[in-house]
Amino acid sequence: MRIGLDAMGGDQGPAETVAGAVAACRDFGLAVTLFGDQAVIERELARGPDGGQDIQIVHAAEAVSADEAPVQALRKKRESSIVAGLYALKAGEVDAFVSAGNTGVLVSGSLLVVGMMPGLRRPGLVALLPTLKRQPLVLVDAGASVDPKPGQLAEYAVVGSIYAEEILKRPNPTVALINIGAEAGKGNELSRQAHQLLLGAPVNFVGNIEAREMLDGEVDVVVTDGFVGNVMLKLAEGLGMGLFSLMSREVRKTWSGRIGGLMLRPHLVELRSMMDYSQYGGAPLFGPRQPVIKCHGASGRDAFKNGVRLGAEFVRLDVVGRVESRLTEVAR
Amino acid sequence: MRIGLDAMGGDQGPAETVAGAVAACRDFGLAVTLFGDQAVIERELARGPDGGQDIQIVHAAEAVSADEAPVQALRKKRESSIVAGLYALKAGEVDAFVSAGNTGVLVSGSLLVVGMMPGLRRPGLVALLPTLKRQPLVLVDAGASVDPKPGQLAEYAVVGSIYAEEILKRPNPTVALINIGAEAGKGNELSRQAHQLLLGAPVNFVGNIEAREMLDGEVDVVVTDGFVGNVMLKLAEGLGMGLFSLMSREVRKTWSGRIGGLMLRPHLVELRSMMDYSQYGGAPLFGPRQPVIKCHGASGRDAFKNGVRLGAEFVRLDVVGRVESRLTEVAR
Numbered sequence: 001m002r003i004g005l006d007a008m009g010g011d012q013g014p015a016e017t018v019a020g021a022v023a024a025c026r027d028f029g030l031a032v033t034l035f036g037d038q039a040v041i042e043r044e045l046a047r048g049p050d051g052g053q054d055i056q057i058v059h060a061a062e063a064v065s066a067d068e069a070p071v072q073a074l075r076k077k078r079e080s081s082i083v084a085g086l087y088a089l090k091a092g093e094v095d096a097f098v099s100a101g102n103t104g105v106l107v108s109g110s111l112l113v114v115g116m117m118p119g120l121r122r123p124g125l126v127a128l129l130p131t132l133k134r135q136p137l138v139l140v141d142a143g144a145s146v147d148p149k150p151g152q153l154a155e156y157a158v159v160g161s162i163y164a165e166e167i168l169k170r171p172n173p174t175v176a177l178i179n180i181g182a183e184a185g186k187g188n189e190l191s192r193q194a195h196q197l198l199l200g201a202p203v204n205f206v207g208n209i210e211a212r213e214m215l216d217g218e219v220d221v222v223v224t225d226g227f228v229g230n231v232m233l234k235l236a237e238g239l240g241m242g243l244f245s246l247m248s249r250e251v252r253k254t255w256s257g258r259i260g261g262l263m264l265r266p267h268l269v270e271l272r273s274m275m276d277y278s279q280y281g282g283a284p285l286f287g288p289r290q291p292v293i294k295c296h297g298a299s300g301r302d303a304f305k306n307g308v309r310l311g312a313e314f315v316r317l318d319v320v321g322r323v324e325s326r327l328t329e330v331a332r
Numbered sequence: 333m334r335i336g337l338d339a340m341g342g343d344q345g346p347a348e349t350v351a352g353a354v355a356a357c358r359d360f361g362l363a364v365t366l367f368g369d370q371a372v373i374e375r376e377l378a379r380g381p382d383g384g385q386d387i388q389i390v391h392a393a394e395a396v397s398a399d400e401a402p403v404q405a406l407r408k409k410r411e412s413s414i415v416a417g418l419y420a421l422k423a424g425e426v427d428a429f430v431s432a433g434n435t436g437v438l439v440s441g442s443l444l445v446v447g448m449m450p451g452l453r454r455p456g457l458v459a460l461l462p463t464l465k466r467q468p469l470v471l472v473d474a475g476a477s478v479d480p481k482p483g484q485l486a487e488y489a490v491v492g493s494i495y496a497e498e499i500l501k502r503p504n505p506t507v508a509l510i511n512i513g514a515e516a517g518k519g520n521e522l523s524r525q526a527h528q529l530l531l532g533a534p535v536n537f538v539g540n541i542e543a544r545e546m547l548d549g550e551v552d553v554v555v556t557d558g559f560v561g562n563v564m565l566k567l568a569e570g571l572g573m574g575l576f577s578l579m580s581r582e583v584r585k586t587w588s589g590r591i592g593g594l595m596l597r598p599h600l601v602e603l604r605s606m607m608d609y610s611q612y613g614g615a616p617l618f619g620p621r622q623p624v625i626k627c628h629g630a631s632g633r634d635a636f637k638n639g640v641r642l643g644a645e646f647v648r649l650d651v652v653g654r655v656e657s658r659l660t661e662v663a664r
């Protein structure tokens with residue numbers, strides 16, 4: 001098994017991706033192919049310990065910027081790290097592809113380069129959100145499809161259910177639609193229509209849920225469009241981290257606060273790690289017939305290490321194949 | 333000055349609304365008219381202390397349920413507390429109207445009963461969100477218009493700016509568009525079009541902002557559609573409160589945690605109050621030519637008391653008149 005990693009993706013560049021790849025090789029015994037500027041990657045590799053890691057490099061020096069039109073990039077930037085990685089995935093040269101690059105290019109590349117599994121119109125990003133119950137909930141779509149048709153939300157409900165059942169081992173997972181009220185008639189046009197379609201979908205649909213209740217962890221899967229899902233994910237991240245910095249500012253103000261803070265530290269560290277996206281390593285993109293993992297743009301080496309691990313788990317458990325066969329079953 | 337309060341609105345019913353009205357009279361010397369079932373209101377009033385409060389009752393016994401179609405309710409339920417209150421506002425029998433009832437009915441009632449100010453197509457809810465900088469930021473629309481046209485977001489930008497400038501005393505307030513990426517081309521159809529219109533709007537538009545950065549408090553006003561705004565508001569509320577309950581659970585696990593928690597308590601209480609929506613009393617609905625305040629459905633007596641106070645402040649400062657004249661200026 002060999003995991004491909006986009007060495008040029010992410011806000012922090014190759015220093016973090018390469019270090020993440022080295023750590024994944026060392027800690028999990030994985031083989032990694034890095035896609036990107038060979039000279040830059042080799043320089044970064046030279047900085048780290050040479051532990052005889054099985055790391056290959058595929059030189060791909062073109063850059064895809066954050067504001068580049070995805071279809072354009074796919075057509076013209078075959079020598080970019082992200083597009084080269086997707087073609088290598090398609091060709092079977094790597095078994096999973098991990099990238100913190102342009103989401104639009106990853107999504108379009110899944111459609112156009114890798115190919116979609118039957119039963120899904122467009123890819124959906126699956127993210128895990130921490131809840132008060134300690135077990136994360138599954139959010140689909142976390143940002144792949146920003147103007148979906150109502151029927152896509154029903155498809156995402158199926159994907160989320162399969163993920164919760166097969167990977168998180170939740171029997172008969174409950175699915176709710178993110179909405180701004182509990183009643184079926186609430187919400188915008190999209191959510192009103194999606195609600196009706198979800199009633200007929202082959203999932204355990206329990207109705208609308210408001211974002212406030214979601215965190216109680218009473219449902220296993222929530223579906224929403226990629227715009228709302230992405231906003232929610234980023235707000236949760238910002239708020240979680242923001243509250244911790246506010247708290248540490250408060251705590252440092254007085255001596256009693258400092259002492260209390262020190263005594264609480266181990267507890268807060270645990271709490272903080274629950275809010276930390278890097279532990280999940282990334283969000284799998286469902287739809288492509290081979291595993292594609294989207295890492296957070298702000299990912300550091302730990303997140304990339306875990307992203308590579310998540311890609312390997314997807315290969316090992318044949319998650320994509322299982323979702324595809326369940327989708328086919330559902331569609332029959 | 334006389335503030336109208338919908339005694340039947342809110343999840344907790346007249347016990348909380350009536351207690352909130354009594355407290356507002358007592359603490360702020362305000363006169364309140366309660367709209368709702370007279371017998372029920374009188375029973376609740378009898379429970380409280382008789383401090384010679386200036387409270388009137390307008391009997392309105394019909395109920396508007398949460399799933400009732402707004403226009404239907406406005407036409408057929410003239411004797412409901414929310415519709416009766418809006419008519420009393422229109423007639424000048426009260427100077428502001430405060431309700432935790434059905435948002436859709438409040439919004440449609442503002443259009444159809446109270447009348448809209450020129451320059452706004454549909455009402456927008458203005459909510460304040462706590463930030464890391466301690467000064468709240470202005471969020472429009474927090475849930476009044478769930479399928480807006482792109483141009484409405486530009487109108488909301490004007491409303492939010494005026495609110496930030498006139499009420500929060502922020503000179504030349506910055507306005508950002510909630511989006512899932514910094515670049516102009518990012519986001520769904522609505523946000524891409526709104527971005528273009530905002531570039532030409534008479535506000536200090538600084539571009540897109542991701543929900544994560546919003547909490548830093550670097551911008552004064554954020555605009556988004558009412559669906560996304562409402563989801564964000566509820567997620568922030570749920571996360572804020574959820575983190576505190578997680579924290580207290582962690583803290584109670586060990587003796588060192590308990591002691592640390594006790595020492596930190598005063599700091600955490602302050603932090604918690606920053607996250608507490610009830611301090612703001614409610615979200616003003618902009619658009620109607622007279623002040624309408626939407627209280628949170630889960631409001632308790634404190635939130636209603638502060639909602640009545642907010643209504644009175646709106647009257648005292650002539651916020652609606654100032655926004656209307658600024659909108660006219662902007663439109664000339």
